[in-house]
Amino acid sequence: xxxxxxxxxxxxxxxxxxxxxxxxxxRNAVLADVDxxxxxxxxxxxxxxxxxxxxxxxxxxxxxAEKCTGCGLCFPVCRFDALAENDMGRVSVDSFSCEGxxxxxxxxxxxxxxxxxxxxxxxxxxxxxxxxFVHARLGIxxxxxxxLVTEVRKKAREIAEKERRDLLIMDGSPGIGCPVIxxxxxxxxxxxxxxxxxxxxxxxxxIVDLIHHFKIRAACCINKCDLNHDNSDxxxxxxxxxxxxxxxxxxxxxxxxxxxxxxxxxVEYASNSSAAEIRxxxxxxxxxxx
Amino acid sequence: xxxxxxxxxxxxxxxxxxxxxxxxxxxxxxxxxxxxxxxxxxxxxxxxxQIKESQDVFTLIPEIDESRCNYCGKCGQVCAYHALAVVxxxxxxxxxxxxxxxACSLLCPExxxxxxxxxxxVIESGRAGEMAFLQGRLDIGQAMSPPLIRALKxxxxxxxxxxxxxxPGTSCPVIESVRRxxxxxxxxxxxxxxxxxxxxxxxxxxxxxxxxxxxINRASLGNGDGKIRDFCAAEEIPVLMxxxxxxxxxxxxxRGQTILEAFPAYREKFLELFERVWKIGS
Numbered sequence: 001x002x003x004x005x006x007x008x009x010x011x012x013x014x015x016x017x018x019x020x021x022x023x024x025x026x027r028n029a030v031l032a033d034v035d036x037x038x039x040x041x042x043x044x045x046x047x048x049x050x051x052x053x054x055x056x057x058x059x060x061x062x063x064x065a066e067k068c069t070g071c072g073l074c075f076p077v078c079r080f081d082a083l084a085e086n087d088m089g090r091v092s093v094d095s096f097s098c099e100g101x102x103x104x105x106x107x108x109x110x111x112x113x114x115x116x117x118x119x120x121x122x123x124x125x126x127x128x129x130x131x132x133f134v135h136a137r138l139g140i141x142x143x144x145x146x147x148l149v150t151e152v153r154k155k156a157r158e159i160a161e162k163e164r165r166d167l168l169i170m171d172g173s174p175g176i177g178c179p180v181i182x183x184x185x186x187x188x189x190x191x192x193x194x195x196x197x198x199x200x201x202x203x204x205x206x207i208v209d210l211i212h213h214f215k216i217r218a219a220c221c222i223n224k225c226d227l228n229h230d231n232s233d234x235x236x237x238x239x240x241x242x243x244x245x246x247x248x249x250x251x252x253x254x255x256x257x258x259x260x261x262x263x264x265x266x267v268e269y270a271s272n273s274s275a276a277e278i279r280x281x282x283x284x285x286x287x288x289x290x
Numbered sequence: 291x292x293x294x295x296x297x298x299x300x301x302x303x304x305x306x307x308x309x310x311x312x313x314x315x316x317x318x319x320x321x322x323x324x325x326x327x328x329x330x331x332x333x334x335x336x337x338x339x340q341i342k343e344s345q346d347v348f349t350l351i352p353e354i355d356e357s358r359c360n361y362c363g364k365c366g367q368v369c370a371y372h373a374l375a376v377v378x379x380x381x382x383x384x385x386x387x388x389x390x391x392x393a394c395s396l397l398c399p400e401x402x403x404x405x406x407x408x409x410x411x412v413i414e415s416g417r418a419g420e421m422a423f424l425q426g427r428l429d430i431g432q433a434m435s436p437p438l439i440r441a442l443k444x445x446x447x448x449x450x451x452x453x454x455x456x457x458p459g460t461s462c463p464v465i466e467s468v469r470r471x472x473x474x475x476x477x478x479x480x481x482x483x484x485x486x487x488x489x490x491x492x493x494x495x496x497x498x499x500x501x502x503x504x505x506i507n508r509a510s511l512g513n514g515d516g517k518i519r520d521f522c523a524a525e526e527i528p529v530l531m532x533x534x535x536x537x538x539x540x541x542x543x544x545r546g547q548t549i550l551e552a553f554p555a556y557r558e559k560f561l562e563l564f565e566r567v568w569k570i571g572s
Contacts, residue, residue, distance in 0.1 A: 009330050011300010011458040016483065037459035038298045038487040059370060079391050081440075096465050096498060101391030102370050115370075140493045143462040146433065174300040174458050175329035178433035197544040199305070199332040206330060209430040227537075228544035252537075254511075260481050261512040 009203030011174035019171035020044035035173035047126030059100035067112035074104035146178035196231035248281030298487030300458035303507035314560035326467035328426035339423035348407030358402035473571035508535035
């Protein structure tokens with residue numbers, strides 16, 4: 001089973017639209033949305049949820065106001081600025097800042113601190129008309145998105161093995177931090193979707209460094225390529241120098257937004273030249289991984 | 291006043307709004323710009339600051355003094371992040387998992403752990419005209435951006451109007467960036483993706499008890515901004531500004547131009563935006 005992740009560095013370059021097209025074009029794939037923070041692929045795939053799982057991770061300190069004597073021993077040891085004295089002379093925890101390290105729990109002389117594991121999200125196994133789909137929803141203002149990505153990928157791989165599916169297509173998240181690292185490790189190919197803007201190019205350079213760091217094969221798609229031809233040419237030259245194949249160049253197309261509004265993968269919504277280019281890109285990718 | 295600009299979904303125009311707002315304001319007031327999207331900092335393309343200083347940012351990771359360690363295993367037990375493992379005759383440190391909390395060194399009964407710095411990125415500071423400019427840049431391969439964002443925000447200047455460009459999403463890097471703002475501007479676009487992620491971003495701001503308002507970018511795209519407005523009305527979140535979709539704005543962006551450079555008439559609109567934020571946030 002091969003794993004492909006669609007990624008970008010910069011947000012809003014078109015990862016989800018392209019992932020949904022790949023889902024529609026694939027024959028025997030498992031689909032996964034590994035952007036657990038602001039996931040959108042379900043809005044195009046319309047999953048029927050079959051299984052729901054609770055995601056629990058991390059811990060938060062809670063201080064029992066009855067037991068706390070306000071001695072203040074915990075203040076200087078908290079590195080996350082998460083403890084504050086409240087009006088009653090007791091200590092309270094700012095749960096947004098608390099990273100659950102437990103140092104306060106260990107130093108408290110009267111055992112007023114407990115560490116609680118909150119529910120920090122949910123993940124789902126679904127059916128779609130394009131194949132099985134694993135997706136998730138990280139709770140509001142929660143952490144550990146990397147671990148949730150790892151859970152989603154694990155389940156998607158299990159399904160692929162059980163149902164003898166030969167491809168896993170993953171819709172990735174922007175950035176280069178922990179959820180992106182969790183979605184990259186061990187994949188066979190990362191498709192970078194960029195756009196011909198200074199930010200698109202700069203963010204691609206950073207994601208390519210990260211991809212090289214993990215020794216993963218990369219390919220590039222220039223979306224909205226006609227927005228700035230000079231920049232598009234610059235990206236192509238740069239990719240050539242890095243031996244990264246440019247597998248698709250998609251023109252800016254208002255029909256793409258219309259397809260998102262209709263909630264349909266673009267290749268099923270339109271049969272114009274942009275849709276044809278995405279089809280060609282899909283087959284180029286398949287050639288790269290087989 | 292501290293105004294952060296966030297969005298949930300990436301690519302909706304956070305940097306565009308943050309940069310143009312800061313530029314519109316700087317004629318009349320002292321402004322500090324903080325680019326907290328440390329994984330992919332982009333505001334510098336538009337503000338073109340002169341960087342004068344660059345400061346390495348470190349987190350602390352444990353270093354074991356083998357001559358003192360008796361492999362009791364305490365550090366492995368207290369580490370909430372599984373960054374330390376004690377096996378027969380050795381302590382393994384997984385520095386990429388370490389949050390730098392200091393539990394291991396504080397609680398080691400043999401005082402065999404000291405903390406050493408590990409570079410995670412850099413803070414670059416300088417000026418863009420009269421504006422004070424700071425950005426963080428996470429090193430490639432580093433998973434955790436919140437400590438870098440924290441270090442960046444320590445340099446926040448309360449004497450100026452501070453504009454924070456936040457990363458996309460709703461998880462820890464966003465929380466760290468938006469924390470302690472007086473107001474959070476949420477930038478969205480009228481697509482199902484934009485609306486879905488606006489709902490998440492608005493819930494995040496609400497949970498953090500930060501007053502927020504919405505800027506609808508590319509307002510004429512798709513079916514128009516009706517659904518976004520319905521959501522904002524139901525949640526009692528004010529829509530403070532709309533920017534219509536204009537291919538010329540997108541092209542100007544692709545040349546590294548700001549909206550104010552390409553369309554100077556927008557200055558008034560961004561000043562109005564600030565007026566509205568000021569009325570609610572202060």
